[in-house]
Amino acid sequence: MTAYAIAHIRPETMNEDVLRYIEEIQATFGPFGGRFLVHGQEVEVLEGxxxxxxxxxxxxxxxxxxxxYASxxxxxxxxxxxxxxxxxxxxVGGVPADYDATETAATLRAAAGL
Structure with a gap:
């Protein structure tokens, strides 16, 4: 099942080390089947x-x-x-294509006695 590495990064200053990291990180994904899904995009904050x-x-x-990550x-x-x-x-692991949140809610409801 698909999994995601998610980073919330708060850059302070741009420097040579950070640029080198950005230049070289993508090459580390290959042996593990990783690929960027979100990178360098503007964040639109809807809450919080x-x-x-x-x-x-x-x-x-x-x-x-x-x-x-451990490589x-x-x-x-x-x-x-x-x-x-x-x-x-x-x-974090993803959910299967047929995932149904109502089933999760029913399980949680039953566990809570609601």
């Missing part, structure tokens, strides 16, 4: 606040996303970003 930008990378499975190629780049930009990064 969202300082910074969002990056979404799709992978064929959570295990592939974990393997990419020597990506870990070599992490300091280039982390030393200059605050951010949060998560991995």
């Amino acid at each position: 606040s969202w300082p910074g930008t969002v990056v979404v990378v799709g992978f064929p499975a959570v295990e592939r996303a974990r393997a990419w 020597p190629a990506y870990q070599a780049l992490v300091p280039l970003r982390a030393d200059h930009m605050a951010g949060d990064i998560i991995l």
Whole structure:
């Protein structure tokens, strides 16, 4: 099932390390089947606040996303970003094509006794 690496990045200053990170990150996805789904797009905030930008990378499975994040190629780049930009990064699995939120609500309702 598809998985996503999602980053909420709050850039502070642009510098050579950050530019190198941006230039080199895409090459680390190949062995793991990853690809950018969102990168460098303007964020439209509808509720709350969202300082910074969002990056979404799709992978064929959570295990592939974990393997990419732990890979020597990506870990070599992490300091280039982390030393200059605050951010949060998560991995999350997707839902199947036939997912139905009403079934989830029914399960939650039953568990809560409502």
